[in-house]
Amino acid sequence: MDRITERIKDCLKDVPEYVAGKSIEEVKQKYRLNRVVKLASNENPYGASKKAIKAFREFGDFHIYPKTDFVELREKIAEYVEVNADRIVLGAGMDGVLENIFKMFLNAGDEVIISIPSFPYYHTLTKIHCAKDVQVNRGEDFTMNVDAVLDKTNEKTKIIIVCSPNNPTGNVESREDIKRLIEETDALVFIDEAYVEFSDNDLMDLVDYENIVVARTFSKAFALANLRIGYAVMHEDLRKEYMKVSTPFPLSTSAVNAAIAALDDLEYTKRCIKLIVEERERLMKELSKFFKVYPSQANFLFVKSGVKAKTIAEELMKRGVIVRDCSNFIGCDEYSLRISVGRKEDNDFLLEALDDLKAEGIL
Ligand SMILES: *Cc1c(COP(=O)(O)O)cnc(C)c1O
Numbered sequence: 603m604d605r606i607t608e609r610i611k612d613c614l615k616d617v618p619e620y621v622a623g624k625s626i627e628e629v630k631q632k633y634r635l636n637r638v639v640k641l642a643s644n645e646n647p648y649g650a651s652k653k654a655i656k657a658f659r660e661f662g663d664f665h666i667y668p669k670t671d672f673v674e675l676r677e678k679i680a681e682y683v684e685v686n687a688d689r690i691v692l693g694a695g696m697d698g699v700l701e702n703i704f705k706m707f708l709n710a711g712d713e714v715i716i717s718i719p720s721f722p723y724y725h726t727l728t729k730i731h732c733a734k735d736v737q738v739n740r741g742e743d744f745t746m747n748v749d750a751v752l753d754k755t756n757e758k759t760k761i762i763i764v765c766s767p768n769n770p771t772g773n774v775e776s777r778e779d780i781k782r783l784i785e786e787t788d789a790l791v792f793i794d795e796a797y798v799e800f801s802d803n804d805l806m807d808l809v810d811y812e813n814i815v816v817a818r819t820f821s822k823a824f825a826l827a828n829l830r831i832g833y834a835v836m837h838e839d840l841r842k843e844y845m846k847v848s849t850p851f852p853l854s855t856s857a858v859n860a861a862i863a864a865l866d867d868l869e870y871t872k873r874c875i876k877l878i879v880e881e882r883e884r885l886m887k888e889l890s891k892f893f894k895v896y897p898s899q900a901n902f903l904f905v906k907s908g909v910k911a912k913t914i915a916e917e918l919m920k921r922g923v924i925v926r927d928c929s930n931f932i933g934c935d936e937y938s939l940r941i942s943v944g945r946k947e948d949n950d951f952l953l954e955a956l957d958d959l960k961a962e963g964i965l
Pocket of ligand 1: 696796819831
């Protein structure tokens with residue numbers, strides 16, 4: 603008899619398993635440390651709004667299925683992004699939104715254009731759908747090469763990814779470039795604005811084109827990563843199709859209530875953003891003593907040095923600081939690191955560890 607795994611669809615063979623970074627607890631145990639700071643997953647280090655936490659805890663009807671339309675949250679989001687609520691969809695994190703969009707558009711053999719390096723899940727999802735991830739190199743400053751992207755477009759191209767600010771490089775795309783891209787292609791342009799709150803440049807005003815989706819999340823600036831709430835704005839006709847592919851109950855009522863409360867407490871999120879942006883600018887200056895640091899409009903910094911990222915990440919981990927080695931990102935070299943911006947004391951702890959590495963001749 604054949605092994606059951608041989609019956610699994612062929613294209614899954616090319617799909618890498620997601621390897622999450624080490625947790626604070628794991629690192630504490632492994633290296634017998636009291637203090638560990640995680641600057642690896644671009645989380646908001648200040649935690650969620652107290653009002654959001656309270657709203658989450660107040661709901662207890664766990665035996666009842668959640669609503670499916672979540673009008674109240676969609677109306678709050680509509681107010682926040684200044685579009686009509688009829689054009690907003692929700693998902694289990696932006697990952698869930700991406701999953702639904704890929705389900706809607708991709709047949710086996712179709713193509714998705716990804717400017718590299720970028721968020722690894724785009725490649726994974728493309729392959730899960732037996733489609734091809736067409737990779738286009740970014741420029742020196744990591745902005746997209748729109749002409750090269752348009753050159754690679756053909757009748758099989760279903761989705762073109764724009765990630766702005768881009769993970770892991772932190773740069774944003776110009777409105778004019780993306781407007782031209784949208785106008786010159788028939789493919790869907792998926793705009794990932796997971797980090798837009800940390801940036802002074804958003805692309806939401808392009809959303810009236812029919813072939814665009816702008817997606818955002820409550821995981822980063824709003825500090826609700828664990829609750830898995832993402833959303834997107836799209837044409838109403840697209841929304842109808844989206845609702846067909848979405849699982850019937852993608853979000854829990856507790857999570858939705860927390861997101862509503864977070865939007866009611868926008869002042870809290872704005873304070874976090876201000877602190878993080880200030881620290882980003884300070885950290886950028888301080889890190890330039892050790893690395894080449896790229897300008898960032900997100901809550902992380904992309905850095906390179908002459909020492910392998912793997913070595914630096916390991917040595918920092920031994921000293922209680924977790925950062926993201928990006929050498930396994932498609933399109934990154936082995937010297938690429940991503941460092942999330944923490945609280946002042948977290949960043950200082952990182953800087954002390956880097957001083958150590960320098961003193962010991964590792965850096
Ligand atoms: C974190 C992240 C997401 C996904 O966030 P969710 O937690 O699934 O909402 C999407 N895109 C980028 C670029 C990210 O960094």
